[in-house]
Amino acid sequence: MRSDNSLKEARGIKAGEFLKKSYGLFQTLAVFLLMVIILSVFLPRFLSILNILNLIKQLTVSLIVAAGMTIIILTGEFDISVGSVVGLTAVIVAKFYHILGIGPGLIFGILTGLAFGLLNGLIVTKGKIPSFITTLGTLMIARSLAFVISDGKVIADLPPSFKVLGQGDVGGIPYTVFFVIAVYGLGALFMSRTGFGRKVYAVGANRQAAMLSGINADRIKIISFIIVAILASLGGILLLSRMGAIQPYTATGLEFDVIAAVVIGGTSLSGGEGNILQTIIGVFIIGLIRNALNLSQINIFWQDFATGTIIIVAVLLDSFRRRITQRFN
Numbered sequence: 001m002r003s004d005n006s007l008k009e010a011r012g013i014k015a016g017e018f019l020k021k022s023y024g025l026f027q028t029l030a031v032f033l034l035m036v037i038i039l040s041v042f043l044p045r046f047l048s049i050l051n052i053l054n055l056i057k058q059l060t061v062s063l064i065v066a067a068g069m070t071i072i073i074l075t076g077e078f079d080i081s082v083g084s085v086v087g088l089t090a091v092i093v094a095k096f097y098h099i100l101g102i103g104p105g106l107i108f109g110i111l112t113g114l115a116f117g118l119l120n121g122l123i124v125t126k127g128k129i130p131s132f133i134t135t136l137g138t139l140m141i142a143r144s145l146a147f148v149i150s151d152g153k154v155i156a157d158l159p160p161s162f163k164v165l166g167q168g169d170v171g172g173i174p175y176t177v178f179f180v181i182a183v184y185g186l187g188a189l190f191m192s193r194t195g196f197g198r199k200v201y202a203v204g205a206n207r208q209a210a211m212l213s214g215i216n217a218d219r220i221k222i223i224s225f226i227i228v229a230i231l232a233s234l235g236g237i238l239l240l241s242r243m244g245a246i247q248p249y250t251a252t253g254l255e256f257d258v259i260a261a262v263v264i265g266g267t268s269l270s271g272g273e274g275n276i277l278q279t280i281i282g283v284f285i286i287g288l289i290r291n292a293l294n295l296s297q298i299n300i301f302w303q304d305f306a307t308g309t310i311i312i313v314a315v316l317l318d319s320f321r322r323r324i325t326q327r328f329n
Contacts, residue, residue: 024225025276027317028266028281035288043295050292053174057286059168060176061235061251063280066258067187068228071280073262074191075129075224076204076271077124082232083254085116087187089236090246091146094155102162116142117229121222139255146248155246162252166241176238183231185274200224204271256307261286263314268322286310315329 020061039046063084066140072079087239091301091326096105097104123134166270202210240246265282289306 015309025266025275028264028278028285031264032281032285033286035285039288039292043292045121046059046291051295053172055291056104056177057174058291060174060180061098061239062258062261062287063180063256064183064238064295065228066261066283067183067276067280068231069185069255069258069262070265070267070274070276071191071200072131072221072224074204074271074274075221076107076198076207077221077224078223078259078323079120079228080132080255080259081116081120081135081139081142082258083251084139085113085229085232086236086239086251086254087145087246088142088149090240090250091150091155091248093237093240094158094246096210097151097162098155099221102159104274106237107235113230113233113236114226117226118222119207120229123224125218125221131195132298143252144251150246150248152248154245154247158240158244163241163244166243167239171286176242179234179281182221183234184277184280186189191276194216196220196223199222202270206272206275210214211258252279253304254305256311257286258283260307260311260314263318269315269318270322271328273322275281 005046016170040218045051045075069079071084089112092112093102093105093109120131120135120138123129124131127134165175171310191200199210199215199220202213202215203220207217236251239251243250243317261282262274262279263269263282264285265274267279286307289310293300293303
């Protein structure tokens with residue numbers, strides 16, 4: 001009798017753990033599928049091949065940056081400077097192409113992300129300044145530098161060979177999709193199969209406990225800030241390649257779309273809980289909403305209204321999700 005009760009108790013624990021881990025995924029998938037069905041019914045052009053391919057191309061930068069944002073939020077921090085880093089990187093690559101060539105331009109572009117990631121990480125961990133305030137400052141610095149370097153003007157006249165990266169395709173599949181697959185493939189592997197990934201979750205779940213177990217929490221956070229900033233620079237390079245020209249205010253507000261997408265994808269704002277692959281669904285949900293507004297020919301000024309509403313809903317969902325999972329603890 002006792003063994004039967006123990007078996008039932010073990011099964012109950014397993015069921016609770018399964019629900020705890022799967023609730024966020026089911027919730028996100030349900031919202032995504034519901035949106036696809038509704039948009040397909042009311043907007044006939046939505047499921048057209050042309051619209052879907054355009055949507056994927058438009059979401060490439062958000063998808064790449066969101067992968068890095070997932071990691072930094074898992075540590076319990078934020079980086080709202082990513083949109084400015086995307087824009088600054090694109091400006092630097094375009095500017096250095098005209099001075100030194102495309103190779104040095106790409107190198108300086110990646111170094112831009114490295115520099116801002118390292119700066120953010122050091123200020124947050126060593127200066128003990130909240131990441132929101134720190135990255136708000138670097139957001140303004142990066143955006144200002146983009147205007148200074150470009151002199152507030154559009155930079156264009158990039159070589160066709162460079163534009164192929166963002167505009168070309170293989171069998172109708174854009175090259176940029178392969179970058180997204182590589183980023184998320186490596187991201188999922190590192191977060192689930194390596195010591196670094198486990199340490200990220202540990203630091204986000206309980207920083208003090210992680211430090212007592214021998215984890216260098218500051219180092220993990222600095223590396224995470226560097227990762228998200230370098231991915232922002234990669235996004236800037238791909239964006240420049242797709243557009244063929246760049247303006248200093250490009251990617252303004254991208255950070256808020258990305259943060260909302262990460263939270264909708266199931267990553268907790270308090271850190272330590274989330275799945276990088278689910279972030280993909282979150283990004284597509286944000287993209288579907290913007291795409292629906294465009295197809296409906298609704299005034300573009302309502303898009304920020306929609307984004308703000310999404311952010312509030314995402315935070316409420318995160319709070320609700322945490323209350324649900326706490327019931328199984």
